[in-house]
Amino acid sequence: MPIYNLSINGKNYPLEADPKMPLLWAIRELAGLTGTKYGCGIAQCGACTVHLNGNPVRSCSLPVSVAVGQPITTIEGLSSDNSHPVQKAWIAEQVPQCGYCQSGMIMEAAAFLKSNPHPTDENIDSAMEGHICRCGTYTRIRKAIKTAVQSAMTASPNTPSVTR
């Protein structure tokens, strides 16, 4: 099997994989980064969301071969110490219940806020609509995204964008 050099969270991972293998399984089973979750395998639930070149993608439906040469960020790389404003907001609003979908939710929200620092309620709903939370934490997700927006504005009023 070919070896793919993946750049995940700033680290190089030479991974021997079937070219058809979805990026999700390469991340979880080969690189051993289990924060990214398997939920449906058909890009319906969003639990597997990671950043590819800074954009949120469904890693369950993207072949590993496509990801070569593009930086990948997983939940572990967003910050391991929960210091990212979205992680902070998720803790402040006590969003997770079972928590299984939340890595994907957080990765989506982080990418969304980077390009939409001042979202409306409708913007938030449409950005997060591709994600399923069976525990039903949606109202808190809305609240947490607004909290992240607020904290970014308070932290740096001149550059109101949520970045690390």
Next chain:
Amino acid sequence: MHTSRPTISRRDFVRQAGLSGIALTIGFYLPACRGDSTRIVNAASADGAIPGIELMSWISIDQSGKVTIFNHRSEMGQGTFQAVPQMIAEELEVNLDHVNIRFAAANPRKFGPQPSEGSFSVRGWYKELLRMGASAREMLIEAAAKQWNVPASECYAENGQVIHRPSGKKLDYGALVEEASKLTPPQNVTVKDRKDYKIIGKSMPRQDIPLKTNGTAQFGLDKKLPGMLYAVVERNPRFRGKVKSFDDSATRAVPGVRRVFKVQRAVFAHLYEGVAVVADTLWAAMQGRKALKVEWDDEGFEHLDSNQLLARMRENLDKPGLSEPFENAFQGADKKIQAVYETPYQSHSSMEPLNCIAYVQDNSIEIWGPIQEANWIQADLSDRMKIPLKNVSVNMTFLGGGFGRKAFLDYPHEAALISKEMKAPVQVVWTREDDMSMGPFRSGALYACKGGLDKDGHILAFQAIIAAQPIGQELSTDAAPGSASTNDGAIDGLAKPYYASIPHYSFGWISTKSPIPVMWWRAPTANTDGFACESFIDELAHQAGKDPLDFRRSHLPNKRYEALIDRMETLSGWKSRGKNEGWGVAITECFGSIVGHIVKVSHKADRKIKINKVIALMDCGWYVNPDIIRAQVEGSIVMGLGAAIKHETHFSEGGAVEKNFDTYQMPRISDIPDIEVYIMENDEEAGGVGEPGLPPFAPALCNAIFDLTGKRIRKLPFNLNEV
């Protein structure tokens, strides 16, 4: 005669399956539970060795004063990971920030019954947990008093220290734990007054949440063992069918595939079959499965479609001879109405699909996984695999949702059989399609309701006859329709004071025969019974010409209910509601708690229905953590919304049709209205939290739609855009 349904509760199932003894351990905080050293090792194995000295089976304190409290329950989102230690820490007088929370492995002798079901973790055990924390505190105080040679009555505990009141001397728990551990726990301890609580009753942040925002929380699928193999299983899509033959030539050609063999798993009284593909990697196992060809033997049982199931339930409802005395009372009513309600089959569809690691060795089994029912699994595997109970260890990871599906025995059983065959640790991974289509499902149901009002508009007679599949059908007997006494049976979810205020009631159950496996699903039976009953109460209120909230008030003459209804009226602004919105109310009682919902709907510009707001009021009596309660009720509403307007499992030729989220539609963020949750303050006994918030949603929604449009919705799920 119509008795209450001949289905079995989850607890009964344990007894009927011959696993008695699990639910009998009470007072497990007492000295009898100490000194069980072999199991202490097992308890620690869930998370590695625990530093420190075990003061009681649940509490460990090291000499630096660091406190470890075992959470003996599964954590599937419901928050017992926090709530159980929060109770112990309150009485132990330690700050939760200094407490390390660990999962306990299955060990009923040490931890008492551990199943996470029936919204029971707090309400079932809070008094014991509080006494346990208090016992440990008293032992630490006694140790300090001995060391200072002063009376224990002059000492008190606070923030991880014992303090001698007259002198101001202090000793940390860490310095006392060794001596304290040698003492006999007190037989009688005084627990705190509620007014003195420092952390119970407060929204303490959950300790599991930071683990769930940075990817470090370990779910079942994330657990790996050295030398672990992976298995996926091609299971019979018609559940009961047997493996006739299989062609694994292409499968065995996939690099990494080790073995392919037939495997079974027990689902109630049946052994279901499948073909396991075991490989070095998950990917290889999945690829191998794709290449596998299985021929099934599906003779000897029915292959039903959804419409056949429904027709069978209708036939059952048409059977004559239902409760003659009730019928006489009903016929004498001033006004009479009848209605039939329908609820669908549903899958649990936790976000984490089923999975389980088993390692079976010569005379031992060890299990790791997302498990709701550790003790059952321990007993069941011991029984089935003929391995002594003490050699069966069950370790719980975090669960990516459970909702009842992970309160079952089949997936560890299957994993154990595969591991035994392979003589290696094996992780069995269910795909989403496996998880969603293999059942057991929530049963579909039909409810035939009859109601009669007297001249004053009070309910004189109320009947609900249910046609559905009972849980664990094979283990129960069917109730034959027949005549009954005037007041008979009971129904889950119905507010209890109705039984006293309605002169003639009758609740019966007709078992629908079907080979499709069914089981409990969050707020079992109440989640559909509540829809039928609270919708029909609304129909009766309308027939009586009464305000729906007043109608309920007059039928629920009980202080607790009066307080709840008064508060619902105030919170919603019920009396000042306008004409452009439809408002619906529903109140149900189950798992020891009472919950009322008010749903507000209106027409959008395109005349489609919009849910504007849900106001939920939870009366769970004594409680631990209000934010966890609010979260549970919010989540229950979302799950109830999904069940009401989004998804159902259909059957075709005996198998499930919906296999993934493309066809089994889930509520998404844009479907969710504003939700406000409030908690009643009273001194009632603790009630359940994880489930009781679900049943009132669907009836409150449908009652609101009736209020707005005059259309009565009696079939779930329905399309909100097509009302």
